[in-house]
Amino acid sequence: MTTSEAPKFRRYSAEDRAQMLVQAGLACLATGGITAFTIDNICRRAEASRGLIAHHFGGKDGLLAAVYEAAYQPMLATLRPGGEPLPLGVLLDAMFDAESHSPENLRIWLALWGEVAVNPDLRAAHRRNYGLYRNTVELAIEAHCFVRGLRIDAGALATTVIGLIDGLWLEQCIDPEGFDAASARAACKGLLEPLLGPLEVGDGA
Amino acid sequence: MTTSEAPKFRRYSAEDRAQMLVQAGLACLATGGITAFTIDNICRRAEASRGLIAHHFGGKDGLLAAVYEAAYQPMLATLRPGGEPLPLGVLLDAMFDAESHSPENLRIWLALWGEVAVNPDLRAAHRRNYGLYRNTVELAIEAHCFVRGLRIDAGALATTVIGLIDGLWLEQCIDPEGFDAASARAACKGLLEPLLGPLEVGDGA
DNA sequence: CACCTTACTATACGTTTGTTCAACAAGGTC
DNA sequence: GACCTTGTTGAACAAACGTATAGTAAGGTG
Numbered sequence: 468m469t470t471s472e473a474p475k476f477r478r479y480s481a482e483d484r485a486q487m488l489v490q491a492g493l494a495c496l497a498t499g500g501i502t503a504f505t506i507d508n509i510c511r512r513a514e515a516s517r518g519l520i521a522h523h524f525g526g527k528d529g530l531l532a533a534v535y536e537a538a539y540q541p542m543l544a545t546l547r548p549g550g551e552p553l554p555l556g557v558l559l560d561a562m563f564d565a566e567s568h569s570p571e572n573l574r575i576w577l578a579l580w581g582e583v584a585v586n587p588d589l590r591a592a593h594r595r596n597y598g599l600y601r602n603t604v605e606l607a608i609e610a611h612c613f614v615r616g617l618r619i620d621a622g623a624l625a626t627t628v629i630g631l632i633d634g635l636w637l638e639q640c641i642d643p644e645g646f647d648a649a650s651a652r653a654a655c656k657g658l659l660e661p662l663l664g665p666l667e668v669g670d671g672a
Numbered sequence: 673m674t675t676s677e678a679p680k681f682r683r684y685s686a687e688d689r690a691q692m693l694v695q696a697g698l699a700c701l702a703t704g705g706i707t708a709f710t711i712d713n714i715c716r717r718a719e720a721s722r723g724l725i726a727h728h729f730g731g732k733d734g735l736l737a738a739v740y741e742a743a744y745q746p747m748l749a750t751l752r753p754g755g756e757p758l759p760l761g762v763l764l765d766a767m768f769d770a771e772s773h774s775p776e777n778l779r780i781w782l783a784l785w786g787e788v789a790v791n792p793d794l795r796a797a798h799r800r801n802y803g804l805y806r807n808t809v810e811l812a813i814e815a816h817c818f819v820r821g822l823r824i825d826a827g828a829l830a831t832t833v834i835g836l837i838d839g840l841w842l843e844q845c846i847d848p849e850g851f852d853a854a855s856a857r858a859a860c861k862g863l864l865e866p867l868l869g870p871l872e873v874g875d876g877a
Numbered sequence: 878c879a880c881c882t883t884a885c886t887a888t889a890c891g892t893t894t895g896t897t898c899a900a901c902a903a904g905g906t907c
Numbered sequence: 908g909a910c911c912t913t914g915t916t917g918a919a920c921a922a923a924c925g926t927a928t929a930g931t932a933a934g935g936t937g
Contacts, residue, residue, distance in 0.1 A: 478903045478914055500790040501706060506895060516916045521896065523914090574789050581786040583846050584779050585705040594847060626843065626851065627859040631832075634839020638831065641788050642799060646831065654832040661866035683884055683933045711925060721886045726926065728884090 485523050485533065487513050492534040496578040497571040504531065504578070528588065535579055535589055539596040542567060546603045555611040556666040558604065559659075562632050563652035573640030601625050608663075615664055631655055690728045690738065692718050697739040701783040702776035709736065709783070733793065740784055740794055744801040747772060751808045760816040761871040763809065764864075767837050768857035778845030806830050813868075820869055836860055 479487070491513035495503045506527060510517050524530040545561050547553065553561065566572065583589045605625035612619050635651040656666050684692070696718035700708045711732060715722050729735040750766050752758065758766065771777065788794045810830035817824050840856040861871055 474903065475901090476903080476915060481914075484914075498790075500786050502787075502790075505893080507893075517895090518897085518916065519914085527895065577782075577786045577789050580842065580846055581705050581782045582707075584782050585703075585707075590847060597847065623855075623859060624862075627836075627840070627863060630839035630843045630856075630859070631836045631863070632839065633842050634835035634837065635832070637785065637838050637842060638835045641785055642795060642802065650828075651835075654828060654835070657829075658832060658836070658863055658867065662863065679933065680931085681885060681933080686884075689884075710923080712923075722925090723886065723928085724884085732925065 481523065484515070484519065488515065488520060488523060488530060489533050489537045492530055493537065493575055496534070496575045498574075500574065501578040501582055531582070532588060532592060535583075535592055536596075538575055538579060539600075543596070543599055543603075546600070552603045552606045552610070555607040555663070558607045559632075559652065559655060559666060563648050563655070565648055568636065568639065568648035568651065570640065570643050573636055576636070577640055601629060604628055611663060617663065619662070628655075628659070631658065686728065689720070689724065691742075693720065693725060693728060693735060694738050694742045697735055698742065698780055699776075701739070701780045703779075705779065706783045706787055736787070737793060737797060740788075740797055741801075743780055743784060744805075748801070748804055748808075751805070757808050757811045757815070760812040760868070763812045764837075764857065764860060764871060768853050768860070770853055773841065773844065773853035773856070775845065775848050778841055781841070782845055806834060809833055816868060822868065824867070833860075833864070836863065 488509060491509045492504060494512055495505070495508045499508075504527075506517055506520055509530070510519060513519075520527060520530050524533060545564070545567070546558060552558065579589075583593045602625075605621050608619070608624050608628070609621040611617075612621060632651075632655060635646075635654060639646045639648075639651060660666055693714060696714045697709060699717055700710070700713045704713075709732075711722055711725055714735070715724060718724075725732060725735050729738060750769070750772070751763060757763065784794075788798045807830075810826050813824070813829050813833070814826040816822075817826060837856075837860060840851075840859060844851045844853075844856060865871055
């Protein structure tokens with residue numbers, strides 16, 4: 468009887484709403500690839516109206532850039548938790564952990580890669596993040612080789628190792644059957660250990 | 673003055689026209705990824721009218737399936753020219769030849785992979801072709817190991833090697849700078865030789 | 878030259894795309 | 908409780924999407 472009415476929508480802070488849209492965008496990529504990354508899909512999933520993406524990101528492209536950043540961030544955070552790179556064995560284990568190897572995550576990356584290869588704006592963002600990624604791996608390899616007295620071009624090997632890991636990701640992603648995170652990790656170590664010596668989790672010192 | 677008029681269009685055989693459309697489709701994928709794979713784009717590039725894709729392939733999906741097959745065929749043909757698999761060293765060289773590593777070809781694959789991960793029909797086609805691909809590599813590894821008396825799980829290693837090669841492709845594709853086919857081949861061999869012994873082109877016997 | 882098969886064109890159609898924008902209202906501030 | 912900032916909505920819009928289809932004509936066959 469009173470004038471109290473249920474609010475027609477909830478008002479979030481700009482950052483909160485932005486993150487909700489980014490999460491919805493990631494979910495769309497995971498479900499249907501870049502083709503499913505549409506204003507309608509994303510806003511439906513985020514339970515928001517169609518105008519919001521333009522309001523918070525200036526348009527679809529702005530959201531895609533934010534989505535790309537959001538996809539990279541957890542990986543970088545995992546690889547150097549305190550800013551300091553991990554020992555190589557630990558680093559590899561982190562790269563093959565269950566979450567980053569989830570089918571959803573892999574499909575997201577595949578969709579993003581396809582766009583990076585074709586979209587100059589995304590490529591700029593990629594170059595920056597990939598540089599950090601590669602640098603982290605290179606430092607870990609360098610430290611590993613220094614301790615063991617191995618003379619190896621850490622820069623070139625870093626690129627190769629990243630390629631190997633991403634390639635194993637890729638196979639697993641394209642057809643998830645017959646290959647899982649544990650197999651991928653074993654395969655990776657099997658290829659690296661003849662070159663680098665044993666890569667145990669506890670090889671810190 | 674005679675009745676002779678220039679023909680309004682050229683009539684091709686069904687197979688010829690189909691191949692023209694497939695080629696145009698590949699070109700679209702190479703240029704703009706899966707987003708650019710549209711009826712308008714493809715037909716404009718093939719200099720054909722918009723109805724032709726439906727006529728020859730039943731629709732866009734039919735063309736995409738044909739494009740996928742067309743992308744796989746030259747690779748399989750390269751890897752076992754006469755039906756017989758090549759020696760491992762030669763096989764790896766073939767995998768890193770200039771043409772298959774062209775930026776266009778890499779972008780095509782990236783676009784197709786993104787779809788395979790999400791499209792059940794394409795996945796079925798992928799599973800079949802990938803099986804042939806993997807089998808070829810496995811046989812080459814098996815033969816290599818047999819000759820050298822190495823005891824290695826050729827099946828698992830085949831998957832790993834394919835992952836490595838595709839991963840190196842991937843890096844090169846996403847950002848073509850600072851990495852070329854020759855570097856990729858060197859990186860691949862550098863990782864495999866500690867495990868498998870020297871992989872020379874002329875290691876046939 | 879007449880005929881016939883079928884590759885082909887071109888239009889129309891309904892749907893979905895991304896963007897724009899005026900109006901609305903949620904929720905903190907006074 | 909009045910006010911104001913601004914996050915939010917929903918409709919309107921043109922462009923682009925894929926498909927269906929009726930009609931056209933190229934080019935081989937007799």
